[in-house]
Amino acid sequence: MGVSLKDVAQRAGVSVKTVSNVVNNYQHVTPGMRARVQQAIDELGYRPNLTARHLRKGRTGIIALAVPEFGNPYFAELAGAVIDAAARHDYTVLVDHTAGLRENELLVSQGFRAHVIDGLILSPIHLETEDLTGRTGAGPLVLLGEREYEAPYDHIAIDNVAAAREAVGHLVALGRRRIAFLGSRTGRERQPAHLRLRGWRQELEAHGLPADDSLVVVTDGYGRADGAHAMAALLDRGAAPDAVFAYNDLIAIGAMRTLAERGLSVPGDVAVVGFDDIEEARYGTVSLTTVSPDKEAIARLAVDSLVAQLKDGAPPSAPRRPRPGHHLAVRESAPAARPGGHR
Amino acid sequence: MGVSLKDVAQRAGVSVKTVSNVVNNYQHVTPGMRARVQQAIDELGYRPNLTARHLRKGRTGIIALAVPEFGNPYFAELAGAVIDAAARHDYTVLVDHTAGLRENELLVSQGFRAHVIDGLILSPIHLETEDLTGRTGAGPLVLLGEREYEAPYDHIAIDNVAAAREAVGHLVALGRRRIAFLGSRTGRERQPAHLRLRGWRQELEAHGLPADDSLVVVTDGYGRADGAHAMAALLDRGAAPDAVFAYNDLIAIGAMRTLAERGLSVPGDVAVVGFDDIEEARYGTVSLTTVSPDKEAIARLAVDSLVAQLKDGAPPSAPRRPRPGHHLAVRESAPAARPGGHR
Numbered sequence: 001m002g003v004s005l006k007d008v009a010q011r012a013g014v015s016v017k018t019v020s021n022v023v024n025n026y027q028h029v030t031p032g033m034r035a036r037v038q039q040a041i042d043e044l045g046y047r048p049n050l051t052a053r054h055l056r057k058g059r060t061g062i063i064a065l066a067v068p069e070f071g072n073p074y075f076a077e078l079a080g081a082v083i084d085a086a087a088r089h090d091y092t093v094l095v096d097h098t099a100g101l102r103e104n105e106l107l108v109s110q111g112f113r114a115h116v117i118d119g120l121i122l123s124p125i126h127l128e129t130e131d132l133t134g135r136t137g138a139g140p141l142v143l144l145g146e147r148e149y150e151a152p153y154d155h156i157a158i159d160n161v162a163a164a165r166e167a168v169g170h171l172v173a174l175g176r177r178r179i180a181f182l183g184s185r186t187g188r189e190r191q192p193a194h195l196r197l198r199g200w201r202q203e204l205e206a207h208g209l210p211a212d213d214s215l216v217v218v219t220d221g222y223g224r225a226d227g228a229h230a231m232a233a234l235l236d237r238g239a240a241p242d243a244v245f246a247y248n249d250l251i252a253i254g255a256m257r258t259l260a261e262r263g264l265s266v267p268g269d270v271a272v273v274g275f276d277d278i279e280e281a282r283y284g285t286v287s288l289t290t291v292s293p294d295k296e297a298i299a300r301l302a303v304d305s306l307v308a309q310l311k312d313g314a315p316p317s318a319p320r321r322p323r324p325g326h327h328l329a330v331r332e333s334a335p336a337a338r339p340g341g342h343r
Numbered sequence: 344m345g346v347s348l349k350d351v352a353q354r355a356g357v358s359v360k361t362v363s364n365v366v367n368n369y370q371h372v373t374p375g376m377r378a379r380v381q382q383a384i385d386e387l388g389y390r391p392n393l394t395a396r397h398l399r400k401g402r403t404g405i406i407a408l409a410v411p412e413f414g415n416p417y418f419a420e421l422a423g424a425v426i427d428a429a430a431r432h433d434y435t436v437l438v439d440h441t442a443g444l445r446e447n448e449l450l451v452s453q454g455f456r457a458h459v460i461d462g463l464i465l466s467p468i469h470l471e472t473e474d475l476t477g478r479t480g481a482g483p484l485v486l487l488g489e490r491e492y493e494a495p496y497d498h499i500a501i502d503n504v505a506a507a508r509e510a511v512g513h514l515v516a517l518g519r520r521r522i523a524f525l526g527s528r529t530g531r532e533r534q535p536a537h538l539r540l541r542g543w544r545q546e547l548e549a550h551g552l553p554a555d556d557s558l559v560v561v562t563d564g565y566g567r568a569d570g571a572h573a574m575a576a577l578l579d580r581g582a583a584p585d586a587v588f589a590y591n592d593l594i595a596i597g598a599m600r601t602l603a604e605r606g607l608s609v610p611g612d613v614a615v616v617g618f619d620d621i622e623e624a625r626y627g628t629v630s631l632t633t634v635s636p637d638k639e640a641i642a643r644l645a646v647d648s649l650v651a652q653l654k655d656g657a658p659p660s661a662p663r664r665p666r667p668g669h670h671l672a673v674r675e676s677a678p679a680a681r682p683g684g685h686r
Contacts, residue, residue, distance in 0.1 A: 038446075062437075070423045071622065073416060080413045094405075094437045103381075224626045253626050260628045279414065283567045283596050285603045285628040 003044045012040035020090065063091050063306055064117045066108040068100035068125045072222065072250060073278040075123070078144075081299035082121060089307050091118070100221075102126035109135055119306040140309035142302045146195050152319050154305040156298050158326045163291045164199025165206075166328050167245050167273045170289070172207050173337040176243035176271055179204065180215040182230045182255055183222060183247025193247045196275065200245055215241055222247060227254025235262060241270060243334070249274035249281045249290055256286065256333065271334040282331065289334035297324035346387045355383035363430065406434050406649055407460045409451045411443035411468045415565065415593060416621040418466070421487075424642035425464060432650050434461070443564075445469035452478055462649040483652035485645045489538050495662050497648040499641050501669045506634045507542025508549075509671050510588050510616045513632070515550050516680040519586035519614055522547065523558040525573045525598055526565060526590025536590045539618065543588055558584055565590060570597025578605060584613060586677070592617035592624045592633055599629065599676065614677040625674070632677035640667035 009016045014037060022029050022037040029037075065082050067075040083093045094117060098104035105127040108120060119140035124147055132151035135141070143155040171179050181200045184193045201211040217234050219226040227246060231254065234241060246252035252274030256266055266272055266286045274281060277292035301322050309315055330336050352359045357380060365372050365380040372380075408425050410418040426436045437460060441447035448470040451463060462483035467490055475494035478484070486498040514522050524543045527536045544554040560577050562569040570589060574597065577584060589595035595617030599609055609615055609629045617624060620635035644665050652658055673679050 070426070071416070071419055073414070073419070076414055076416070076419045083413070092439075096435075224622060228626070253623075256628065257626045257630075279567060280596075280623055283571070283600045285599065287600075 007044055008037065008040045011044055012037045017088065020087065059118045059310070061091055062094050062117050063119045063121065063303070064094045064096050064108065065121045065123075066096040066098050066105070067123050068098050069222070070095070072248075073280055074248065074250075074276040077278060078123075078295050078299060081295045082303060085296075085299040085303040089303060091303070091307075098125070100125040102128075102131075106131055109141065118310055121302045121306065140306050140315065142305045144298065144302060146193075148195075152315060154302075154316055154320045154322075156301045156305070156322055156324060158293045158298070158324050160195035161199040161202065163275070163293070163326045163328075164196040164245070165203040167275070167289075167291050168200050168203035169207075170328055170330070170337075171243040171245065171271055171273060171334060172203070172209065174243070174267075174271055174334060175337075177209060178212070178215060178239075178241045179209075179243040179245055180217065180234055180239065180241040181245050181247075182217045182219065182227060182234070183251045184216050184218045186218050196245075196247055214239055219247075219251065222250060224250045224254035224257070227251030228258045229254075231255035231258035232262075235264075243271040244273070246272065246274050249276040249278045249288060252288055252290070252333075253280065253284065256284065256288070266333050267335060273328075273334050277329050281329070284333075286333050287331035289331045290329050292327050292329040294325040350387055351380065351383045354387055355380045360431065363433065402461045402653070404434055405437050405460050406462045406464065406646070407437045407439050407451065408464045408466075409439040409441050409448070410466050411441050412565070413438070415591075416623060417591065417593075417619040420621060421466075421638050421642060424638045425646060428639075428642040428646040432646060434646070434650075441468070443468040445471075445474075449474055452484065461653055464645045464649065483649050483658065485648045487641065487645060489536075491538075495658060497645075497659055497663045497665075499644045499648070499665055499667060501636045501641070501667050503538035504542040504545065506618070506636070506669045506671075507539040507588070508546040510618070510632075510634050511543050511546035512550075513671055513673070513680075514586040514588065514614055514616060514677060515546070515552065517586070517610075517614055517677060518680075520552060521555070521558060521582075521584045522552075522586040522588055523560065523577055523582065523584040524588050524590075525560045525562065525570060525577070526594045527559050527561045529561050539588075539590055558582055562590075562594065565593060567593045567597035567600070570594030571601045572597075574598035574601035575605075578607075586614040587616070589615065589617050592619040592621045592631060595631055595633070595676075596623065596627065599627065599631070609676050610678060616671075616677050620672050624672070627676075629676050630674035632674045633672050635670050635672040637668040 005016050005019050009019045012019065018033065019037055022034055063086055065079055067079065069075055079095050086093050096108055098108060105124045109122055109127060109132065121142045121144060123144040129149045129151050132149055132153065141153050143149060143153050145157055146160045149155060168179060181197055184197055204211045217230040219230050227250060230251065244255050246255060252272050256272055259266055259270055264270055272288065274288050274290035277290045281288035281290050301324060348359050348362050352362045355362065361376065362380055365377055406429055408422055410422065412418055422438050429436050439451055441451060448467045452465055452470060452474065464485045464487060466487040472492045472494050475492055475496060484496050486492060486496050488500055489503045492498060511522060524540055527540050547554045560573040562573050570593060587598050589598060595615050599615055602609055602613055607613055615631065617631050617633035620633045624631035624633050644667060
């Protein structure tokens with residue numbers, strides 16, 4: 001293990017970061033650059049051992065990312081972005097799934113496997129503020145996602161209310177007046193869909209439209225099947241929406257499947273907007289208009305926070321609430337409004 | 344840490360496995376059973392520490408699963424199944440992505456992070472037999488997927504040739520005669536698409552149909568964009584297929600998007616069959632007919648192999664090649680043939 005990343009970088013005449021990128025294949029590297037670095041690796045007999053420098057500091061070089069759903073492409077895409085961001089700091093990522101259950105969120109947040117991880121990025125669904133304030137000595141933590149906490153931890157989330165308002169405002173500009181919200185939850189005020197539902201309500205009221213609770217559908221989960229059932233329930237009770245704003249893309253995709261089965265056209269009969277901008281949204285027979293959070297920024301801010309905490313050996317003196325960006329990706333399911341008025 | 348899983352099981356009057364399932368939320372547990380176990384957990388003050396018994400044996404209780412693409416839902420779904428299967432043996436899973444690159448596959452197969460993992464399940468794309476035969480002392484290994492190796496490791500894969508033949512046979516039964524294959528690769532004989540392409544060829548020839556190489560499209564990768572580009576290339580060169588068999592569902596979904604953009608109907612103009620049966624396949628505006636591998640069986644066989652190797656302290660005396668099952672999930676993109684003949 002005498003040969004370091006730095007030795008390879010010097011031999012190849014490139015930066016350590018470039019060597020790291022080649023070794024990890026986490027970023028696009030030109031074929032020429034790759035060949036140059038590979039040659040230096042071969043000449044020096046370098047064997048990557050990313051964890052060596054962490055071990056010297058009593059660390060493992062592994063950070064955990066705990067997400068509620070492994071099968072939700074949003075979290076898979078976010079995990080990919082976190083893996084990339086972590087690799088730039090020579091960290092590898094252990095991905096954990098909590099199934100969105102409070103017991104599991106509690107378990108990971110309180111230091112489950114603390115002996116193998118240096119820090120945790122957690123996207124909670126049911127964890128409460130008091131669960132977090134009672135947490136002691138379990139290592140650096142960063143929170144992700146829509147839930148709000150009064151706890152001394154950095155929390156990375158886009159402005160969910162503003163994003164939801166843009167989605168609903170877009171549907172209003174298309175002339176839609178009966179805009180349903182699919183994917184609400186019963187129960188506590190701060191559960192995930194809360195901010196997006198608030199944005200739906202605020203935007204409708206800003207346009208002088210009623211926020212009709214009969215157009216809000218509670219779902220059990222956040223998957224395609226939940227969206228399909230929610231849409232069917234809405235149509236079965238005669239609600240006749242002319243647009244749907246879904247809590248996430250999977251619910252929107254499930255809703256579109258039900259609309260197709262019922263012979264309703266998208267966007268002709270019902271315009272649909274999702275949230276997450278998963279790749280699948282771009283490839284449906286009718287592509288999906290959706291709120292696109294800046295996943296790379298979310299991942300980078302989260303990893304930077306953990307790395308800073310590890311470097312300082314302490315949590316942030318004041319918890320930070322950075323706001324990564326977002327934009328509305330306008331596609332076929334709710335196209336751009338025609339100039340000059342409503343359709 | 345005086346309270347064990349066993350103590351909780353005894354208090355609740357259930358099996359240790361049931362307690363484990365509740366603690367990990369990896370399987371559906373009835374609400375009544377959950378409440379009963381939760382009560383025992385609360386009464387005893389049990390804190391899960393899944394790794395304790397592994398640590399006593401000098402192990403970490405973590406197995407790694409290395410997949411080529413994190414963003415491919417097939418691997419996300421497979422990872423979920425592996426996590427479930429591993430949990431039944433009190434193992435947790437670290438998911439690694441190799442980006443399908445030989446250097447990374449080599450890295451993980453040769454014991455990258457061997458200090459934190461007890462064993463590895465690897466789904467390789469480019470690794471060669473000689474890379475594996477040269478591997479020494481890096482812990483238990485199980486291989487997954489379509490590539491074939493002559494190496495002393497257990498290898499879990501469905502019968503890809505038979506599965507591809509069923510897919511193509513289904514299209515022939517629908518009266519299709521110009522059946523394209525999307526997702527071939529150039530280069531080495533044993534690269535991933537090889538067996539599925541062989542099945543395509545064998546089945547066509549079995550029906551006395553020509554296996555027309557102008558209907559085979561090479562792709563750079565295995566994503567939706569690759570499928571969209573491959574379909575466009577095929578149409579642009581005037582190939583006029585009446586059916587598509589795609590290497591995987593993502594390529595099939597990308598192809599269907601291109602067909603929609605070109606005004607061609609599925610299955611009317613072009614019938615489409617994929618491979619993997621990812622959840623997305625069931626929720627398109629036109630649902631996708633696809634080969635459905637038994638992911639639970641794949642995961643269970645892989646984990647069982649690793650656990651047996653860890654128990655025996657040695658690799659299998661003779662490498663095993665179990666064949667998990669598969670079936671063709673028939674949906675709208677290539678529906679069941681009507682009785683009495685072709686359409």
